Amino acid sequence: MSNKYFLVFLALLFSVSVYSQHGRHRNSLISGRVMSTEKEVVDFATVYLKGTNQGCYTDEKGIYHLKTTAGEYTLVVSAIGYQTVEKKVKLAKGERIKVNVTIAPAVKELGEVLVTTSGVGRVNQSAFNAVAIDAKKLHNSTQTLAGALTKVPGVKLRESGGVGSDMQLYIDGFSGKHVKIFIDGIPQEGAGAAFDLNNVPINFADRIEVYKGVVPVGFGTDAIGGVVNIVTNKQPGKWFMDASYSYGSFNTHKSYVRFGQTFKNGFMYEVNAFQNFSDNDYYVDTYVREFEIKEDGSVRFPPLDKNKIYHLKRFNDQYHNEAVIGKIGLV
Numbered sequence: 253m254s255n256k257y258f259l260v261f262l263a264l265l266f267s268v269s270v271y272s273q274h275g276r277h278r279n280s281l282i283s284g285r286v287m288s289t290e291k292e293v294v295d296f297a298t299v300y301l302k303g304t305n306q307g308c309y310t311d312e313k314g315i316y317h318l319k320t321t322a323g324e325y326t327l328v329v330s331a332i333g334y335q336t337v338e339k340k341v342k343l344a345k346g347e348r349i350k351v352n353v354t355i356a357p358a359v360k361e362l363g364e365v366l367v368t369t370s371g372v373g374r375v376n377q378s379a380f381n382a383v384a385i386d387a388k389k390l391h392n393s394t395q396t397l398a399g400a401l402t403k404v405p406g407v408k409l410r411e412s413g414g415v416g417s418d419m420q421l422y423i424d425g426f427s428g429k430h431v432k433i434f435i436d437g438i439p440q441e442g443a444g445a446a447f448d449l450n451n452v453p454i455n456f457a458d459r460i461e462v463y464k465g466v467v468p469v470g471f472g473t474d475a476i477g478g479v480v481n482i483v484t485n486k487q488p489g490k491w492f493m494d495a496s497y498s499y500g501s502f503n504t505h506k507s508y509v510r511f512g513q514t515f516k517n518g519f520m521y522e523v524n525a526f527q528n529f530s531d532n533d534y535y536v537d538t539y540v541r542e543f544e545i546k547e548d549g550s551v552r553f554p555p556l557d558k559n560k561i562y563h564l565k566r567f568n569d570q571y572h573n574e575a576v577i578g579k580i581g582l583v
Contacts (some may be wrong), residue, residue, distance in 0.1 A: 281347075285352050321345075325340075334357055385403060387502070396450050417571075458484060490514055493510070518583045530571050533570075535565050
């Protein structure tokens with residue numbers, strides 16, 4: 253035990269000796285205050301001697317004290333938001349000097365900032381009860397315009413079957429003639445089933461605007477339920493082309509092609525074409541109404557049992573449609 257205590261004593265003696273020698277070497281002092289060009293105190297600024305590991309921070313009054321050895325140094329002062337300052341200092345052994353430092357704010361010139369707004373933002377921030385969907389985020393997917401509309405609160409879509417089936421659009425409970433469909437502000441009444449929202453691919457639209465209740469006077473309609481306005485893609489300039497194709501269950505094919513060109517004289521043309529095809533031969537669970545043909549050629553229908561359900565494959569319900577939309581004009 254006595255040997256162990258002796259070793260501990262030697263170790264403590266050695267450390268105290270090293271510390272004392274270290275302290276004797278650092279007998280010079282640099283102190284001062286760091287202020288800004290606006291005469292404000294700069295606290296927590298970093299003050300150090302360049303090329304050494306000797307440094308400190310300013311206190312809440314901007315004052316620093318830095319002990320060091322005799323020699324010539326470069327005093328460096330830096331702080332967040334300010335320009336770094338360097339000063340040459342020379343210290344004799346045991347000398348104490350005062351070095352006040354003034355630092356200027358670091359002003360950075362930002363590059364040009366372009367602020368733009370999209371049609372989606374303008375509609376969502378308008379005075380009308382309106383919502384806009386950015387259709388570009390859904391491009392080149394199997395989504396249709398009708399499918400994108402179901403993301404809007406208060407909008408519901410009811411389809412009677414598969415691809416090409418009858419569709420009913422509801423806005424806050426209103427449907428039929430109380431809900432009007434527009435493409436670029438042009439009403440689509442009587443356009444035909446090919447232009448039903450569940451047939452038109454999402455690539456056709458740049459955004460979809462839904463106005464509920466009171467609608468802008470520009471639509472010139474009395475739709476008390478609301479208006480759906482399909483805003484088509486804008487001309488990107490020069491020659492362009494966009495195409496997509498998808499294949500799904502029940503031999504379903506969907507394709508879309510868009511191309512156009514803008515000439516130097518401002519004349520432009522654009523063609524949008526899409527097609528939908530499906531066998532629609534999926535299985536359904538339903539009751540079957542059977543019939544019998546009598547010898548005299550008349551038909552007899554036995555009583556219908558709606559509790560007897562059959563799992564049957566649909567037939568004679570194949571759907572196929574194509575549509576082409578052309579635009580010409582001046583830009």
